[in-house]
Amino acid sequence: MTNPADSIEIQNVVASTGIGQELDLEALAEDLPGADFNPDNFPGLVYRTQEPKAAALIFRSGKIVCTGAKSIDDVHEALGIIFEKLRGLQIPVEDDPEITVQNIVSSADLGHNLNLNALAIGLGLEDVEYEPEQFPGLVYRMDEPEVVILLFGSGKIVITGGKRTDDAEEAVEEIVERIEGLGLLG
Amino acid sequence: RLRKWQERIRTKDAGERNLQFALSEIDRMASALGVPRSVREVASVIYRRALNEDLIRGRSIEGVSTAALYAACRVIYRRALNEDLIRGRSIEGVSTAALYAACRQEGIPRSLDEVADVSRVPQKEIGRTYRYISQELGLELKPVDPKQFVPRFASALQLSEEVQSKATEIIDVSAEQGLLSGKSPTGFAAAAIYAASLLCNEKKTQREVADVAQVTEVTIRNRYQEQIEAMGFR
């Protein structure tokens, strides 16, 4: 009788921001201990924070992508650390750069095993991708909220593509309702 | 005006060539897979539909095996690109994906591994292209049924009808108990055939079955244990 929505855990938050200042990544790679910069492979410089654990991709334009954080607060904290590091290097950083959450990845547990074959047909083959030869999860694209849900035989699920914390909760309620409506939830 | 006319002819030429190439590729791969002529025709129809709906865009030629054919493929690709016809997508990828889809539609599926063995395109691209054309053409193919692999695998192993029907029964019973969700259809079929061969005293080793189904012995062992339990043996 536990509510699947209560089992939701945010696993990763992706966000973007910018310091409003062009950067010399070659020089930054020298001054920032632990920075990875391989312009031949990728134009961004990779910098990882320990607490909270996250990875940032810093670009020449001054734009930054932060990923790996476990919450929106952690994203702000990690980026705050990076902003301070840059200021410490005499690089001008805007007072409080706007941070935009781009994607939230969450996991949850529906609490019952799922018959993915029946679910693929029940949810509608046009909205479903289920190719167990290639991947064990059923991929379901939901319209409202606009997210992608990966459903597994164990009843564990992954919700991704949402930008708001509420998206995962709404998605879980919606998918539970749909599966129950099909009589396919335990 | 004359140039435009010539361009049109060239465009039509390239298109014809591409189609001819695609169809001959489908035929070559189908022969290598031992696919009946009726199914080859379905593959051809799917390819033509993909062409008509302009889906041969955005994919690159990646598969390389025989240098000569790869070169021919590149020439065609470049021509089509110059004529602004194909813009990226590979004829081979779409041909192979069409064949894979046709086999499924006809109920005699080949695994992506098997199709990749006779294609010049990597398995990853075949799977991706299949998902793309399947979605765009609205093929709506149901998930592959492991039972559909039984006759072909069992006959390759020279197993009797009795083993085949036993394997089919094992698949039905274990799938009924929810063991199939998320599992590879080939691995599931392979394990059932292995189990059935034991039960019918026509034992094949896990390695023999694994080779035919192109899965590992570890996978057969894992699925076998679950299926035996589902059947109430052990």
Next chain:
DNA sequence: GCTTTAAAAAGTAATTT
């Protein structure tokens, strides 16, 4: 389309012990 980053889910595969 590709390149890089991170994270979960579960299956399969290749190595190593």
Next chain:
DNA sequence: AAATTACTTTTAAAAGC
């Protein structure tokens, strides 16, 4: 034969090929 490592899928942004 068991344990480890690694890859499959989805998502989003960044700059550039």
